[in-house]
Amino acid sequence: MFDYSMSELTAIFAMQGFAGLILFSVFLLMALGLAIIFGQMGVINMAHGEFMILGAYVTYLTSNLFAEYAPGLFDGYFFVAIVLAFLASALLGMLVEWSMIRFLYQRPLDTLLATWGLSLVLQQAYRSIFGAREVGVVIPDWLTGSYPVTDIVELPVSGIFVMVLAVGVTLAVALLMFRSRWGCQVRAVVQNRPMAGAVGINTARVDRLTFALGCGIAGIAGSAFTMIGSTGPSSGQLYIVDTFLVVVFGGAASLLGTVASAFGISQAQSTLEFFLGGSMAKVLTLMVVVLILMVRPQGLFALKVRR
Amino acid sequence: MTSRHSRISPPPARGWQRLKALAAGLMLSASAQAAVPATDEVNTTGLAVTDDAVQVGILHSVTGTMAISEAGSVQAEILAIEQINAMGGVLGRQIEYVQEDGASDWPTFAERSRKLLRQDNVAAVFGCWTSASRKAVLPIFEQYNGMLYYPTFYEGLEQSPNVIYTGQEATQQILAGLDWVAREKGAETFYLLGSDYIWPRTSNKIARKHIEDVLGLEVVGEDYFPLGHTQFNSAINRIRLKKPDVIYAIIVGGSNVAFYRQLEAAGIDLTEDDVTLLTISVTEDEILGIGGDNIEGAYAAMKYFQSLDNANNQAFVDAFKARWGEDSVIGDVTQAAYLGPWLWKAAVEKAGSFDVDRVREASIGLELDTAPEGYVRVHENHHLWSRTRIGRAGADGQYQVVHETAELMEPDPFPEGYQ
């Protein structure tokens, strides 16, 4: 740390801060869906990563379709892909809720195991359909390259796009949760399920849509993820622990908490990474998060709920 | 219970004809053997050899994270076995193979290798990919005196009497590449990157010694990432700050995609001359996942590229595509895996026996001039003498060879002064 000059250090922190922001966007997109499902419904969805990868594969298919049949529109395929990824994951989510999750609401630990099984099945299904090899998505030209700020600091365009997307999705979710009638119903069900039912809210339908929404957002995350990483049958598993920690650390039922904890974890990891290397940075960050959770199990922002 | 040929569909007729023709061309001598030696002569140690067949094992991951990498090796080994069978087999016996799945899990590799050696009594095993899987099975091969043909380029520091290493060990791959960039590119500063496990770490250690002690140049940074890591922005920032002439990257698996993509997004253009990226871990197989345009301009140092221009390789690539589809790509390890069965066959025929001890003895000094990579010879340390080539990646996902060592590189798994 001491063999850098002051101006270099400033540049480092600026660049690492930005690298952290990209990581933050990825964490946020993934954690949002989970925060809705886990925070609002108390369901542990271990297959969340696989819903995300479904979105990534849908993006891959869309890009192939556009390249094949509408090369002129290729520049814009990403927007179509995001919508399709959302729909595909949401539909699968709805199906899963209807066939599995709804029987297990009283047994959260069992949902965990069942969704883990689901994740194995989905992984193998992807492997059978798309092959074991990672697939790369061709990114339209306007998303490649970078935008120079100073001669050392350059911001990748794809990173900026992911960030904008993450912020957009977060705002949309916040609006949906706090400004729409449906969001009001969801919050009512979270706070007091029997009462919500008693005042005429169809709790089963609310559950199904909430679950589908969470999965759909995972699909969007997968779509965005193709710009940064690779898409393989088991790529989703790499993120599941990080994502859960983000959600738990933020305080399960709080959207604001999720945003804050995604921000904190990604910035810490990214800054440490510069000085300690990838492995140790990850170990240290996770360890600190676990230790903090031991002291403050309810997470950063806890919602007082009567369960 | 075990799959014998179960995963093989009969090859298409045209391809099969070509395959036979090729096999016949590859080795003329075998068909000339008239009398088949008696089984109790060629097999004194209870291996699975009958009057008309001999069993070998193929042990790779068909499932799990390594399946993608190991698939090519399985295909190459099966192709070689089929070609050998088409031209009359080994000592008049057809090769049957028992395929086992290591499931990308080292304990499973150990379990399956024990089954192959203990229960199936196979005469040889072609398999393993990662160092970890090899380390897990090694004691078992030594205990039951089995024979393993290991195809991957690896870190060296090993020389087991029960393994023939058909890939390159670290010094063969590394030294030639570093010498080349220092000479041709006038490189003076290096940045070393790697996935966090034994092969990249040992390789970078050798690279660093060579750069600092032999070439007298400078290493300006060294970084490691957990396997499966996908966020390389920090490392790329550091590279940008240090401005090395050469980025020396030993990143494996799915991380590669993220790495090259983020490198490009950060404005580091490999096709330009101001920075050279040299890798020893990205074969044509990996490029499929990375995407040709993301890695265009990078250099790789290995012993084999699919684009090698010689008659052996032409025939091999044709046969491979005829057997496994036009879209197949062939990387360094796939070719090394292809050598396994051929080397074994040559050793068995030289020894006139399937016995592991005699095959081992016969292996030393064995020459193969039909190898796709060109002439190879088995060193007494069980590794191969081979040439190292530098290839430059093109947008089509193929490497163009820009340099080839004049001499065969001597394998040196315990290099003096590099430890």
Next chain:
Amino acid sequence: MFRTTFMTRHDLLGFAVLAVLLLLVLPLSLDVFRLNLVGKYLTYAFVAVGLVLCWGCGGILSLGQGVFYGLGGYALAMFLKLESSDPESTRIQSTPGIPDFMDWNQLTELPWFWEPFQSLGFSLLAVLLVPTLFAYLIGVAMFKRRVGGVYFAIITQAIAAILTILIIGQQGYTGGVNGITDLRTLLGWNIRTDFASYVFYFVCVGLLFVCLLVAQFIRRSKLGRILLAMREQEDRVRFSGYDVAGFKIFVFCVGAAFAAIGGAMFTLQEGFMSPSFVGIVPSIEMVIFCAVGGRLSLLGAVYGALLVNLAKTVFGESFPELWLFAMGLLFIGVVMAFPNGLAGLYQQFLGDRVARWLDQLGRPSRSQAPVALEGGAQ
């Protein structure tokens, strides 16, 4: 009478059937290769038995049992590695006398925390104490603050992830992703021979029965009943004046100790230890062994570990691709349709009949028990 509190006649029959199966039927009918496989499966049974106590009885689902299995295994592997790294057999290294992977990573002397593992006594103690202590620390931190349920599951999972990255990252000290391999002798005695395989198999079965009996004792004791009560209504137990956290910590430590013994037995039987046991995937798989057997049944856990692994080997040999599907569906199926696993099925279809039959049989004379065993095994 002792037997009625510690073990019902029905339980006794179950234990006896298992003993006959593991000590007579399998060793006599299997060759040493297959028996060694069974021995390996049994090491997972230790973990599953521990999980019955933690999860089935106590309601604490740990997704990090692999951590304890791994710690136990590593503790013994460190001793064995030091023994096979004598200066004579490592003279090719630049620093002879230290484990080979340290030499590859430029260490020039044994790290301090490896020193005590020169002694077998210390290593055996470490097999038990290190994981137990670690579990105790986790337990104190979590249960005293009333963290439980899914939060506990997620945090144990994170701990498994951290430890895996740590072991792989610190390869100079731990052997990295390769693990600690090439273990040859135990106090000069070759652990790779067939004879050694037999010996370790029987040691493994013996230790498993010790663990089973301890677990049975805990379940039958007042402690076990409090655990059950806690699982159902934690607050009521707390309000009745019991130290709920203390009980949870205790049972979690017991589970960790069992897992550690299993890990150590794995090291002995297979001759290596690898970080692939510590991670998230194996830890969750261990939970499924327990769930298949029946999360409330100690003996069920043993059968669950045996059967799932047997299926894994058989399927894996012939249809590797199908295995993941099968495994995934097994998770879903067990949870959705058979929450009590094999033990539940047994209870439903055979349990009553066997109990009635035992009653009739038991009255005239107890010496006929061996006959009953054969019937029970079906």
